[in-house]
Amino acid sequence: MSDVWNAEYRRWHGESTGVWSRRLAIARYGLRLALAGRVIRFFLVLAFSQTLLLAGVFFVFSQFVAPESALLDWLEETGGEGVATLLKALTSWFLLYPEICVDGVYRTMFFLLSFSCPFLSVVIVALFVHRLIANDLASQAIVIYNSKALTGWDYLLGKFAIVATILSVVWLLPVIASWILGNLLSPDWSFFWHSFPSLLRGLTVGLVAVVSLSCLALLASSLARKSGAAVGFWALGWLVLGAISSAVARANQAFAYISPFEAISTFGEGVFRMRDFVMEARGVLPFFDGFFAKTTEFSDASQLPVSNGEILAPLLSLAACCALSILIVSRRVSEK
Amino acid sequence: MPESYVIETRGLLKRYGQQTVLDDVDLAIPAGAIGLLGPNGAGKSTFIKCLLQLQNKDAGTVSLLGNDIDAHGRETRKRIGYAPEQDCHIPGMAGCEYVTYCGELAGMPFEAARQRAHEMLDFVGMGQERYRKVDTYSTGMKQRVKIAQALVHDPDLVFLDEPTNGLDPKGQALILDLIERVWKETSISVVLSSHLLHDVDRICDRIVIIANGRVLAHDSLENLKKRRKAEAEIMITQDRERLVQAFQKRGWSYSSLHNGNLRVEHGETSLNPLLGMMREIGVSALEVRESPNALNELFNGITSGNGRSPADSPSPSPPQSSSSSPSSSSSKNAGEPPAFPETKQ
Structure with missing residues (x-):
C-alpha cells in the first residue's frame, strides 16, 4: 500500500474531446447500466423478434410473385385445387397491381406493429427508468455531472440518447430491419420502390413515438428521487393519463390526446391512413369488395374498423407533452 | 484579466429567499494552496458552488483561471476539478470505472481516461x-475516489470541499498529505474548504476566512500569523491595583475579563515593554500572554458564534485557555497592527 501511496502525479497533455464525445460517453455508460439486467434484455430480444416475424411475412408474400416458388408449389399440392385457384388469383393480383399490393402488405404490417410497441415500451422503460435521472438525483451524482465540462443540456442529451436508443429497438429497428430483410428476400427490385413509402410511414410514427416516450421517461425519472418511485411514476402516469383521457374525451375528442398513447395511436392512424388505402384498393382492384365480403363480416370495405385518424392535433399534443417534460426535467436537474 | 488570479469575484451575491448567503464577495486569489475557512453554514460550499455554476448567483461576476x-x-x-462534500458516486459503477467515466465527462478520450x-x-x-x-466503499475510500475523480483530467484548479469529513485521524492525515502533494508536486492550485483550522493551517499557504456570507480575511498564512493586536492578557492574583495604576500612569487602556484576568492594550510591537514595566514595579503575574494571531483570533471569533472580524468588534475575544507559560508567550514578537477585514489581495 505504501508503494501505491507514493505513486507520482503526472500531468496529462493529451487533446480534449469535443462536447459530442462527452454526451456520447453519458449515453454509453448509461446504456451499459440500463442493460445490466436480464429481464430488460429478454424484452429487447422479444421486441427485436418482431423483426423476424415481419420479415417472415414479407418473405411469404414475396413468394407469391416469385417464379417457380417452392412455397407456392407446396401450398398448391397440400391445399388442393381450391387453394391453387386462390393462390393463382392472388399472384395475378399482386403482379397486376404491385404498387397497391406491396405497399399494402408492408403498410399493414407496420401498422400492426404500432399496436405491440406501446406495450413493450411501457414494460422496457419501467425496467430502467430509475437509472436515467432518479439515481443521479438520489446519489447526488448530478453534482459531478454539473461540475464537469458539461451543461445541463449536454447531460439531458446524453440521457435522452439512452432511452431513445433502447426505444428505437422497439419502434424503429423492427421497421428498418424487416424492410431490408423483406426486400433482400424479395424476387424483384421493384419491391424496394413500392414498399419505400411504407418504410417512411413506419419510421415517421416510430420517430414520433421514440421522441415523445423518451421525453416522458426522462420526466418520470426526474420526478423521483428513489428508484421505486421512478418506476411508480412511469407506470401510474400511464394509468392516470389513460383514465383522465377516457373521461374527458367524452366532452371533446381532442382531450383524448392527453394520453400520449392515444395521441401516438391516432397519429399512427393518420400516418398509415389505412381507410384511404382500403378505399383505394377497392377502386383499383375489381374484386376487392367481394373478397372482403367473403372473408369478413363487413359487406363493404369502407365498413372496416380502421380510421384515417388525424395528424395535427395528436402531434401538437405530443409536442406540448415533450416541451413540458423538457422544461420540468431541465429544472429538476438544475435544482441546487 | 491576468490568469495569475485563479479565482476572481466581484460583488458576488447569493440569496436563499430572504437569507443572504454570500454578501457582495470581492476576492482575487492567486495560484496556490488556498484554505477556505469558516464554521459550518458560513457559506463556503455555496461560494464554491457559485464559482462552479452549480448554483446560480444573484449578482456579481466570477472568473476562474482568467475566464469569465x-x-x-x-x-x-x-x-x-471538484470534490464535493457529500457522497456523489454513481450507483452500480466500480471505482475505476467511475473515475474513467469522470475523465471522459471532463473531455478525455476513453483510453487516456x-x-x-x-x-x-x-x-x-x-x-x-x-x-x-x-x-x-468505506467513507475513507469514497473520499479518495472523490479526489481521484477531481484530479483525473489533470485540472489546473481543484476545489475540495471538506475532504476530511467523517474520517478518523489517520485517514485525515493521509488525505491532507495527499492534498499537500497535489500543490507541492504539481503546482495545481488547490482550494481546500474546511471548518477545521488545523486542516488549512497545515497545508495551505493562503487563507480566506468566510463567516455569515462575508469574507472576513484573505491573506497569506504567513501574514495572518504575523498580525496581532498590540494587546496582552495578564493572569494575576496579587498586586492587581498596583498594576492597574501603572497602566493608568502609562495611558494604556485595560479591561477586566470574565475570568478575572486583565487585558491591556499596550500599543507596543512586543511584550518586552510590558514585562519590563512589571519588573520595575515589582509585580509578578502567573501568566502573560500576547493576543492571538489574526488567524486564530478570527477563527476563534467566528467559531464562538459572533462571526465578526476583530476590526468590526471593539469587544475583546473570549479568553483563551491559560495553558501556556509566560516565557513561551512573551517570546513571540507582535507584528503589524491588524487591518481586518481585508478582502482584496
Missing part, C-alpha cells in the same frame, strides 16, 4: 478496491 465563468463556463470547467484513472487511483492510494462497486 458566465461566458465560458463549460470550457473553463474542463480545467477545474482509463489509463489516467488507474494512475489517479494509485495516487490516492487505492489498491484492488478500485474494482469493487463504489457503493460498497
Whole structure:
C-alpha cells in the first residue's frame, strides 16, 4: 500500500474531446447500466423478434410473385385445387397491381406493429427508468455531472440518447430491419420502390413515438428521487393519463390526446391512413369488395374498423407533452 | 484579466429567499494552496458552488483561471476539478470505472481516461478496491475516489470541499498529505474548504476566512500569523491595583475579563515593554500572554458564534485557555497592527 501511496502525479497533455464525445460517453455508460439486467434484455430480444416475424411475412408474400416458388408449389399440392385457384388469383393480383399490393402488405404490417410497441415500451422503460435521472438525483451524482465540462443540456442529451436508443429497438429497428430483410428476400427490385413509402410511414410514427416516450421517461425519472418511485411514476402516469383521457374525451375528442398513447395511436392512424388505402384498393382492384365480403363480416370495405385518424392535433399534443417534460426535467436537474 | 488570479469575484451575491448567503464577495486569489475557512453554514460550499455554476448567483461576476465563468463556463470547467462534500458516486459503477467515466465527462478520450484513472487511483492510494462497486466503499475510500475523480483530467484548479469529513485521524492525515502533494508536486492550485483550522493551517499557504456570507480575511498564512493586536492578557492574583495604576500612569487602556484576568492594550510591537514595566514595579503575574494571531483570533471569533472580524468588534475575544507559560508567550514578537477585514489581495 505504501508503494501505491507514493505513486507520482503526472500531468496529462493529451487533446480534449469535443462536447459530442462527452454526451456520447453519458449515453454509453448509461446504456451499459440500463442493460445490466436480464429481464430488460429478454424484452429487447422479444421486441427485436418482431423483426423476424415481419420479415417472415414479407418473405411469404414475396413468394407469391416469385417464379417457380417452392412455397407456392407446396401450398398448391397440400391445399388442393381450391387453394391453387386462390393462390393463382392472388399472384395475378399482386403482379397486376404491385404498387397497391406491396405497399399494402408492408403498410399493414407496420401498422400492426404500432399496436405491440406501446406495450413493450411501457414494460422496457419501467425496467430502467430509475437509472436515467432518479439515481443521479438520489446519489447526488448530478453534482459531478454539473461540475464537469458539461451543461445541463449536454447531460439531458446524453440521457435522452439512452432511452431513445433502447426505444428505437422497439419502434424503429423492427421497421428498418424487416424492410431490408423483406426486400433482400424479395424476387424483384421493384419491391424496394413500392414498399419505400411504407418504410417512411413506419419510421415517421416510430420517430414520433421514440421522441415523445423518451421525453416522458426522462420526466418520470426526474420526478423521483428513489428508484421505486421512478418506476411508480412511469407506470401510474400511464394509468392516470389513460383514465383522465377516457373521461374527458367524452366532452371533446381532442382531450383524448392527453394520453400520449392515444395521441401516438391516432397519429399512427393518420400516418398509415389505412381507410384511404382500403378505399383505394377497392377502386383499383375489381374484386376487392367481394373478397372482403367473403372473408369478413363487413359487406363493404369502407365498413372496416380502421380510421384515417388525424395528424395535427395528436402531434401538437405530443409536442406540448415533450416541451413540458423538457422544461420540468431541465429544472429538476438544475435544482441546487 | 491576468490568469495569475485563479479565482476572481466581484460583488458576488447569493440569496436563499430572504437569507443572504454570500454578501457582495470581492476576492482575487492567486495560484496556490488556498484554505477556505469558516464554521459550518458560513457559506463556503455555496461560494464554491457559485464559482462552479452549480448554483446560480444573484449578482456579481466570477472568473476562474482568467475566464469569465458566465461566458465560458463549460470550457473553463474542463480545467477545474471538484470534490464535493457529500457522497456523489454513481450507483452500480466500480471505482475505476467511475473515475474513467469522470475523465471522459471532463473531455478525455476513453483510453487516456482509463489509463489516467488507474494512475489517479494509485495516487490516492487505492489498491484492488478500485474494482469493487463504489457503493460498497468505506467513507475513507469514497473520499479518495472523490479526489481521484477531481484530479483525473489533470485540472489546473481543484476545489475540495471538506475532504476530511467523517474520517478518523489517520485517514485525515493521509488525505491532507495527499492534498499537500497535489500543490507541492504539481503546482495545481488547490482550494481546500474546511471548518477545521488545523486542516488549512497545515497545508495551505493562503487563507480566506468566510463567516455569515462575508469574507472576513484573505491573506497569506504567513501574514495572518504575523498580525496581532498590540494587546496582552495578564493572569494575576496579587498586586492587581498596583498594576492597574501603572497602566493608568502609562495611558494604556485595560479591561477586566470574565475570568478575572486583565487585558491591556499596550500599543507596543512586543511584550518586552510590558514585562519590563512589571519588573520595575515589582509585580509578578502567573501568566502573560500576547493576543492571538489574526488567524486564530478570527477563527476563534467566528467559531464562538459572533462571526465578526476583530476590526468590526471593539469587544475583546473570549479568553483563551491559560495553558501556556509566560516565557513561551512573551517570546513571540507582535507584528503589524491588524487591518481586518481585508478582502482584496
